[in-house]
Amino acid sequence: xxxxxxxxxxxxxxxxxxxxxxxxxxxxxxxxxxxxxxxxxxxxxxxxxxxxxxxxxxxxxxxxxxxxxxxxxxxxxxxxxxxxxxxxxxxxxxxxxxxxxxxxxxxxxxxxxxxxxxxxxxxxxxxxxxxxxxxxxxxxxxxxxxxxxxxxxxxxxxxxxxxxxxxxxxxxxxxxxxxxxxxxxxxxxxxxxxxxxxxxxxxxxxxxxxxxxxxxxxxxxxxxxxxxxxxxxxxxxxxxxxxxxxxxxxxxxxx
Numbered sequence: 001x002x003x004x005x006x007x008x009x010x011x012x013x014x015x016x017x018x019x020x021x022x023x024x025x026x027x028x029x030x031x032x033x034x035x036x037x038x039x040x041x042x043x044x045x046x047x048x049x050x051x052x053x054x055x056x057x058x059x060x061x062x063x064x065x066x067x068x069x070x071x072x073x074x075x076x077x078x079x080x081x082x083x084x085x086x087x088x089x090x091x092x093x094x095x096x097x098x099x100x101x102x103x104x105x106x107x108x109x110x111x112x113x114x115x116x117x118x119x120x121x122x123x124x125x126x127x128x129x130x131x132x133x134x135x136x137x138x139x140x141x142x143x144x145x146x147x148x149x150x151x152x153x154x155x156x157x158x159x160x161x162x163x164x165x166x167x168x169x170x171x172x173x174x175x176x177x178x179x180x181x182x183x184x185x186x187x188x189x190x191x192x193x194x195x196x197x198x199x200x201x202x203x204x205x206x207x208x209x210x211x212x213x214x215x216x217x218x219x220x221x222x223x224x225x226x227x228x229x230x231x232x233x234x235x236x237x238x239x240x241x242x243x244x245x246x247x248x249x250x251x252x253x254x255x
Contacts, residue, residue, distance in 0.1 A: 004030045005067040005126070007171070008057040011142035012049025012074070013150045020152065021049040024145025025057035026138055026171065034167045035060065036141075036159040040149035049146060050074040051106040054081075058113040058125075067123045071178065073132035073139055078180050082127045085111060091225075098227045098244055128178035137170045200240055201228040207241065207249045 007028040014021035021044035025037040037056055041049070054070055054077055061068065072078055085107065088094070093101045093108075101107060114125060130136045132143070148157045160167060198209045199216035203223045210216035213230070220226035227244055231237040241248045 005069045006030065006061060006064065007138070008054070008061070008068060008070045009138040009142045009171075010050070010053030010057050010070065010072050010074075010077075011132075011139065011146045012046055012051070012053050013143065013146035014044060014046040014049055015150055018043055018045050020044075020150050021046065022146045022149025022151070023049040023053035023056065024142040024149065025053050025060075026142055026169075027057055027060055028138075028164065028171050029064075030066070032164040033162070034164050034171065035161050036145060038145040038149045038156070038159055040152065040156075045103075047074075047076050048103055048106060049150075050077050051103060051110060053142065053146065055106060055110045055113060058110070058117075062113075062116065065120075065122060067126070068117070069126040069128055071128045071130055071138065071174070073130055075129065075180065075183075078127050078129055079183055080107065081110060081114065082180065083183070096227070097229045127180060129180045130175060130178060136175065137173050141169045141171075197231050197233055197237065199228065199230050200237060201226060202244055202246055205246065207244075207246045209249055 007026070009026040009028075010023070012021065012023045020040065020042055022040040023038060027035045027037070029035075037060065039052070039056070050072065054072060057070070058068070087096060088101050088107070089111070093104050095101055117125065130139050132139065145157055145159070164171070198211065199213055201208050201210065201216055201220050203220060203226045208219060210219060216228055220228045229240050231240055237248070
C-alpha cells in the first residue's frame with residue numbers, strides 16, 4: 001500500500017458473548033479527512049461485531065475509488081475474508097468439516113462489498129493485522145468506540161468527523177509489519193489439544209478412518225467435495241458419521 005491508501009480500522013466488543021455488543025470503525029482518507037462510525041446491538045457476539053465493523057467501513061466507501069487497507073486485530077475476520085472464504089463458497093457455505101459457516105449472512109455481505117470493488121476495477125484490498133491492546137492508536141480508538149456502544153446510551157461516545165489535522169488520535173502510528181500470522185490449528189486453540197482417536201473422511205460417498213492426520217490429508221487432498229474431521233472419542237466419531245449421513249467403514253483403520 002502507498003501513502004495514498006484509504007485506511008479502514010475496525011473492532012468489535014461484546015459483553016456475555018452472546019450479549020450486548022458494539023462495533024467501531026475509522027475511515028482515514030489520504031486527502032486528510034477522518035470519519036468515525038459506530039453502532040451496537042442488544043444481543044450479538046464478539047465475532048459478529050468484529051465483522052460488522054469492517055463491513056460498515058467498506059460500505060461507507062462504495063462511492064470512493066482508490067487503494068484500501070483494512071486494519072483489524074481479529075484473526076477470525078482477516079483469515080476468513082482472505083483465506084477461508086474461498087473454500088466456504090465452493091462448498092456452499094459449509095466448513096471443511098461439513099458444518100454450516102457461522103455468521104454466514106455477514107460474511108456474504110462482506111464478500112459482496114469486496115466483490116463490488118473488484119468489479120469496478122479497484123485495487124485489491126489489503127488485509128492487515130495488528131495485535132489488540134498493544135498500543136496501536138487507531139486500534140485502541142476503535143476498541144474504545146465499540147466498548148462504549150456495547151454499553152448503550154448515554155455512554156455512547158461522540159464520533160469524530162473532520163480534518164486529520166485536528167484529530168486527537170495518532171492514526172498513522174502503525175507497526176511496520178502488519179502481515180496476517182500463519183494459521184496453526186493447535187497453537188491457536190484456546191484449549192489444550194485433545195489427542196485424536198482417529199481422523200475420519202468421506203470421499204465420493206466412501207467413508208474412511210485414518211490413524212494420522214498425514215494419512216487423512218493425503219487421502220482427501222484435491223478431492224472435490226471431500227469431508228474430513230479429527231475425532232477424539234467413539235461418541236464423537238458416531239455423531240460425525242450421522243451428521244454426514246453415511247455408515248462408518250467396516251475396516252478399523254484406512255491409510
